[in-house]
Amino acid sequence: MEKIKTVKGGQFLVKETMPQDIFIPEEISEEQKMIMDTCRDFQEKEIFPMQDRIDEQEEGLMTDLLDKAGELGLLGIAIPEEYGGFGQDMNTSMLSTEVMGTYSSFAVAYAAHVGIGTLPILYYGTQEQKEKYLPMLASGEYKGAYCLTEPGSGSDANSGKSKVKLSDDGSKYILNGQKMWITNGGFADIYTVFAKIDDDKNLSAFIIEKSFPGISLGQEEKKMGIKGSSTCMMFFEDCEIPVENLLGERGEGFKIALNILNNGRIKLAAAVLGAGKKVISNSINYANERIQFGTEIANFGAIQYKIAEQATRTYAIESAIYRCSNDIQNTKHHLIEEGMSKEQASVQAQKEFAAEAAILKVAASEVLDYVVDEGVQIYGGMGYSAEAPMERAYRDARINRIFEGTNEINRMLVVDYLLRKAFKNELPLLAASQAVAKELMSIPDFGEEDTSLLAAESKLVEGFKKCALLIAGAAAQKFMQKLSKEQEILMNISDIITDCYQAESLLLRVKKLVETKGEEACKEQIAICKVFFYDAADRIHKNAKDATNSISSGDELRMMLLGLKRFTKHSGLNSKEERRMIAKKLIEENKYCF
Secondary structure, eight states: OOOOOOOOTTGGGTSOOOGGGSOOGGGOOHHHHHHHHHHHHHIIIIIGGGHHHHHTTOTTHHHHHHHHHHHTTTTOTTSOGGGTSOOOOHHHHHHHHHHHTSSHHHHHHHHHHHTTTTHHHHHHOOHHHHHHHHHHHHHTSSOEEEEOOBTTBSSSGGGOOOEEEEOTTSSEEEEEEEEEEEETTTTOSEEEEEEEETTOSSOEEEEEETTSTTEEEEEEOOOSSOTTSOEEEEEEEEEEEEGGGEESSTTOHHHHHHHHHHHHHHHHHHHHHHHHHHHHHHHHHHHHHOEETTEEGGGSHHHHHHHHHHHHHHHHHHHHHHHHHHHHHHHHHHHHHTTOOHHHHHHHHHHHTHHHHHHHHHHHHHHHHHHHHHHHHHHGGGGGSTTSHHHHHHHHHGGGGTTTSOHHHHHHHHHHHHHHHHHTTSSOHHHHHHHHHHHTTSOOOOOSOOOSTTHHHHHHHHHHHHHHHHHHHHHHHHHGGGGGGOHHHHHHHHHHHHHHHHHHHHHHHHHHHHHHHOTGGGHHHHHHHHHHHHHHHHHHHHHHHHHHHHHOOHHHHHHHHHHHHHHTOOOOOOHHHHHHHHHHHHHHHTSOOO
16 A cells, blocks of 8 residues: 655655645545535525525525435544444545535524534534544534634634533533534534633633523624624523533643644635635636627726636635545544544644645635635626625635634734744754855856746745745844734734645645646646735735845845845746636636636
8 A cells, every 4th residue: 555645744844745645626426526516515505695595594494404414424534434424535525525515694593503513513522422422523414613712812813711510419510601603503402512610720621502591692693794604692690501511621721722723714714615616617607698889898908817817716715625635634643643633633634734724714714705706896787786695705705814813813813833843843943044155155056047837936936935035034133022923023924824835735736736737728827826926926025025125134134135136036927918828718608617
């Protein structure tokens, strides 16, 4: 049996990856296609015709739809077979999440149930807890929710005020407190609730059933978007919890919350990818139908630019999402082979790629915001009308930059996760950074020009990484322990790293496609790659320059700026013609087709 090849989280910055070592969506299996088709059929038949009724929060409708999803097995895709699920791997779970993400209100309810509503029990539950709750969650008989946020603790989750004490007879815990922004809160049967026992420093986690005494719900929140999802406050007044419903160990709740968020972030990226593809297809459909000045607006260069850019950003983030998903999957299998339990291996594998998950959450949510904004613009006046699909898509998209940790928090986490690995000698970032700084002092080796396909992009990937390493190393050296206070610089570094990861993932995907299908069959994908790199070079240079001007001065500043210019130098591209080629294919297919 061939040994599973694994990589370390963050390793992409310091080690070359080969095309054959990544998974691309074009390689999905027949079984994965069948599962995606089942999800797609369910959406077409059960969800899309109900969007207005869902948004009006028609009584019992969302729970009925989740029941139907449960009957098809769609709530148990990632749950092991012994607990009533399908036991599918990470890639399959991500592919199904992508398809189920196409309409946001249902996607939010679905994702909360199968993700944060179920996984804490799967990963941290005792055997008895798993046997009691997981089959019911897999079937949909129980609906799940996750209660972490409080009025005074959002991003600073561990500062929650909810308190638990043990009863005098030691048979139950007594919970007092409140939670807010609870997705599925209005109809869930099972809640994972976080609170501190006595004066503990860290949270503990508890499985709470709706039938337990002392629980009351607030009114449904009136929201900008995702109007069909249930969101409400929860109040616990002397709520009695059997002692056997402590989830994990005492004081382990904050760790549980963080580890579950790693999964939530990459799953959110997959869901918004599905939503973005749907919006692009709608944009193309409308552009092909709308007549102005005697022709379809799809014939206008300004519209073609928008369609091509929607697709370019979406294809790039998709490449990164499934690269990371496969890395997590391979790492999990490797850990299981070494003797770790499936649950521990899942948690550890997702933790290993916490930085990548944060990258994907930020990038994907911002790509979707671009896609829906341009979708409204392509529709023109109809884009602003509630009768057309763009108005809902535009409102629904906005929450994704707040969900699963705000994008600002996640940007800073990217750098924090990677630097922690460096300081623990788990990732040679500091040595790599020093090597780049030393390179600035040397004469560039221009060598012979490589004229092979995408050679310029391959060289740029190396330069992009050098920018990230140079700036991160210089910032860490100057600010040391105070770097966390330099949030603007951290966000510059994070955006550079994000562009690095997307650019390399995209390049690897296109190279792998060309190897299997040939250059002519992949000409639009090659154009996507060239356009993305052309723009990424400018973005990375700007972020690196901004950070450098905040870090250095004098001769050091001048030398670093020259290096950054060298690392991001692009020979030029007729991006207009490349985008027109991309748009032409999309317009001919009348849908997102990559």
